[in-house]
Amino acid sequence: MWSRVAGTAALDRITELAAHLLGTSASQVSLLSDVQTIAGGAGLAPSAVGSQGPLEDSLCTVTADLGGPLVVPDAAGDDRVRDLPPVTSGAVGSYLGVPLSGEDGRPFGALCVFDGAPRPWSPSDVGVLEQLARAVVSELELAARSAESRADRARWDLAAAAGGVGTFDLDPTTGDLVLDDRMVQLSGLDRDTFGGRAEDVYAHVHPDDVGDVVARVERALATAGSYEAEYRIVLADGSHRWLAARGRVVDDGGSRRLIGVAHDTTVQREPMQRTAELLEGLAVAFIAMDPDWVMTHVNTEAERISGQDRARLLGRSLWEAFPATVGTEFEESYRRAVATGRPVVFDAYYPAPLDVWVEVRAVPGPHGLALYFLDITQRVRLQRRSELLQQVAGELTGTLDAEDAVARLARLAVPELADWCLVTLVGDEAQHGSRRGLRDVGWGHTDPGLVPVVEAYARERIPALMDTSFVARALTTGRPVVVERSATARIREVLVPGPAHDLLERLSPESFAVVPLQGRGRTVGLLSLFNGPARGAITADALTTVSDIAARAGLALDNARLYRQQRQLAEGLQRSLLTAPAQPDHVQVVVRYTPAAETAQVGGDWYDAFLQPDGSTIVTVGDVLGHNTEAAAAMGQIRSMLRAIAVTTGAGPAEILRRVDEAMTTLQVDTTATAVVVRLEQTGGEAARGVTRVRWSNAGHPPPMVVNPDGTVLPLTGLRPELLLGVDDTARRREFEVTLDRDATLVLYTDGLIERRDQDLDHGLERLHQALGELAGRDLDGLCDELLTRMLEGGSDDDVALVAVRLHRQDRPRPAEAGPNRIPADVPDSPDVVPQPD
Incomplete structure (x- = not known):
């Protein structure tokens, strides 16, 4: 059936439109039966x-078999089509086709566009071609149902064209109008029934x-100039015919007359009208301009996006109608398209009053x-919202200090969501409308x-808040509070x-919203957004985004609170397993324990300093393999x-050791540990x-260090590394x-x-x-504190146990900074002197 309607002028016009819209060198409609027919x-x-x-030689056959769009940016590299003759011959380098389907849903052909060279195809290209494909199907169905009627109409058009043009002669003085039979x-x-008056035609x-025709006639008569118009005649059956009329005012013996001719332009105008109707139905805005940048066509979607009726746009310069275009990416891209003769595609934002993001395709042609x-x-807003939420997630997960991360949210909220904002943290003691525990920790302004x-x-407002404040209301109800006007x-x-x-008063907000975290x-916190008069009220989209941010930030803050509690519990347990060191006469012992910066678990590090019955001092540190409660339990056993x-x-x-x-073997302590035991002895x-x-x-532990009085530093090392405890x-x-x-x-x-992941x-x-070496000579407490600061640089991947022992001079009193002696009652006040020759 479809092959009988192949080759219609309407199909040629649609394929011309397809090639024009998509910027390709060629397009075609193919109908598929037992052969391919180019319609x-x-x-x-x-x-x-x-x-x-x-x-089997047709790319349109592949399209129909696929049942959906066939998108081929590079035909020679596409396994589906690269062996077909149009590709191997070099005629087709890139191809975009969509199937043509009947009422039963089965494809019977394809509409395609193609170029000799590879090129990309965008989703909007596919959408445009699918819309044109629907027009092709409608045209084919109409042609199939009324082929004979269309043939009669074509014969009538040919006969009318052979009859020539009609003529008219208007005498403005008498109002008489003379028309020949064709006119x-x-x-x-x-x-x-023709009364010989212009009003008979105007009717x-x-x-x-009609208004435009009358105005043009009157202008020609008033100026003794020329007349030109194209208009529609309404026929008896309700259809219309397009006429193009031209004439001029002549002087006939002192009297003026308007004489001219007219001919039927329906055949030429119908494709243009159909194209215009097709463009009207597009979800894409369309504006056509002549070479002087004057707008000649505007569709409905363009009216919606621009916020202006087409009557205000047609006949005006683009730069006059859209002044914000001048000097921007819009103007640069339009002029580049005209200068190069190549389409230009870009995304850009047009400011208020349009306030719209658009994807623009600028296509140059011979007529402008x-x-x-x-x-x-909406797509840009969703994308920016997604990017903002990703930034928020990055801030909240990029540090263990959740409070600091939440404070930095102000930098992300401004100017994306509001003109200025405040971030407030709520302490555990803040309840209901109370101001206790509230802290403004972050702020920003455009x-x-x-x-x-x-x-x-931010410093002044929390102490100044009344119990009826909006902050108190949001804190009490746990729901956002929004004020759209008169905020100050x-x-x-x-x-x-x-x-x-x-x-x-200096900040002068017009609207604001307080959103609980x-x-x-x-x-656990509040995010307050403020807008000035120019920006207007906080939008629903902004509130939706803020709610998502608030949920993430609130969870991060609560997690930080739980983490602090767990860490404090873990540190308390760890320290409870460690005892204060002994302080023998003239021997000062200082201990430090620092938990890992990135964990809330107890670990296996220990230290100890105590006296043996003979008065010798034992100093030891060790580390059980692992970093969990099992390691802590094993540490307690081994230390004991x-x-x-x-x-x-x-x-x-x-x-x-x-x-x-x-x-450890007898008690089945199934673990390994490093340890070093040092004994301080002294003869008379x-x-x-x-x-x-x-x-x-030493049982596999890092070597102790000795800092001599002269500042030299020496490690206490053996001949070779020793086995860890629990191995043999x-x-x-x-x-x-x-x-x-x-x-x-x-x-x-x-x-x-001393260990780091990166060294x-x-x-x-x-x-x-x-x-x-640099800290030699410092008091022992200062030495330990500064040593930890330098070595850990703000944090450690592991627990750190540190014991420092200083041997003070015995010919002087024990220094005050060393503190009092702490020795058991059954141990001599001074080390045993082992009799031996010196």
Whole structure:
């Protein structure tokens, strides 16, 4: 059936429109039966329309089989079409086709556009072609149902064209109008009833056109000039015919007459009218301009986007009608399209009063520039909202300090959501309408000059809030509070008179909204947005976005509160497992414990300093493998074993570690740990000389450091690394010793002090060595605090246990900064002097 209507002029016009709109060199309509028939086309060889070819050679066959759009940016690289003759011959380098389907939904052909070179296709290209495909289907269905009628109409048009043009002669003095027979027929008149007056013709002119025709006739007569008009004649059956009339005023013996001719332009105007109707129905705005940038066509969607009726736009310059276009990306892109002869596609924002984002396709042609606009405002808003929420998520997850992250939300909210804003945190003690615990921690303003004013207002407003304030209402109800107008006056009413009033007047908000940040069952903060008169009330879209931000920020703040509570509990448990060190006479011991910065779990690091019955001092640090409650429990067991063995046996460091290994096996303590045990001893002769003997044994732990009185730093290392505790209870433990002068400092630590994810252990030891050398001579507490500050630089990936021992001079009283002695009652006040020759 479809093949009988192939080659219609209407199909050619639609394919011309398709190629024009999509900027391609060619387009065609193909009908598929047992062969492919080209029913219409543009940019094809003269003999192409009406020709037939094998189905297997056609890209349109692939389109119909696909049942949907076939999008081929690069035909030679597309497995679906690259072997077809149109591609291999080089005729088709890129292709976009959509199927033509009948009422039963089955494809019977395809509408396509193509170029000889590869090119991209956008979703809007596909949408335009699908709309044109529907027009093709309608045209084919109409042609199939009334083929014979259309043939008769075509024969009538040919006969009318062969009859020539009609003539008219108007005498303005008498009002007489003379028409020849052809003009009578063209004007829809009957010779027998025609009264010879211009009004008889005007009565048949379309009501939308008659005013223009009369005005043109009168202007020609008044100026003795020419007359030109194109108008519609309403026929008896209600249809209309387009006439193009031309004439001029002549002087005939002192009297003027308007004489002219007219001919039927319906055949030429119908495709243009159909195109105009098609453009009217598009969801894309369309504006056509002549080479002088004067607008010649505007569709309904263009009226909606521009906010102006087409009667105000047609005949006006684009730059006059849309002054905000001048000097922007719009003007640059339009002029570039005209200069290069190539389409230009871009997205841009047109400011108020339109306040719209548009995707623009500027297509140059021989008659000027065609502009296609797609309103993408909602899409841009959703995209910007998504980007804003991603930024918020990044701020909230990029740091463990949730309060600081939430404070920075002010920088994101302005100017995207409001002219200025305040971020308020709610402490645990703030309840109902109470101001206790409220803190303004973040602020921002679109005007940099007013940021200090907002900051000052943030300092003053919380103390000035009354119990009836909007902040109190949002805090009490847990729901947003919105004021759309007269915000300055409304806020003044709930502020105690004072500096806050003056600062508010300088900021002059017209509207505002207070949105609670909700945690788990409680309000943990508030986000207050303010707009000036120019921006208007806080929009519904902005409130929706703020609600999403508030939900995320509230959860982050509540998580931070729970994290703090868990961390405090973990630190308390960890510290409860560690005891205060002994403080023997003239030996000062300082301890520090720092939990990991990124965890709320207890760990396996420990320290200890105690006396053996003979008065020797044992100093030890260790680290159980793992960082959880199991590691903490194992740490408590191993530390207790070591203390008990050292005190009850009086053994030296190597013997203590060996026995701990044996006890771990017997008690089935299934873990491994590093540890170093240091024993401070002194004979009578050593005491007289002011030196102390240090013996130590190391089970795989980082080496202790000695800071000598002269500032030199030495590690206490053995011949080779020793096994960790819990690996082999039969292993022989080695023991080493060194003699230290008085005023020397011994530093023991766990690996969290020197290890980092981004550096190796050797580098950490070098940093420790350098820091101790620079801190030599500091009081012991200051040395420990500064050492932690330098080494951890604000945080550590692991717990850190630190023990520092300073050997004060024995020929002087114990220094006041060392504090009082702390030794057990059954231990001598001074170390045992082991009799031996010096």
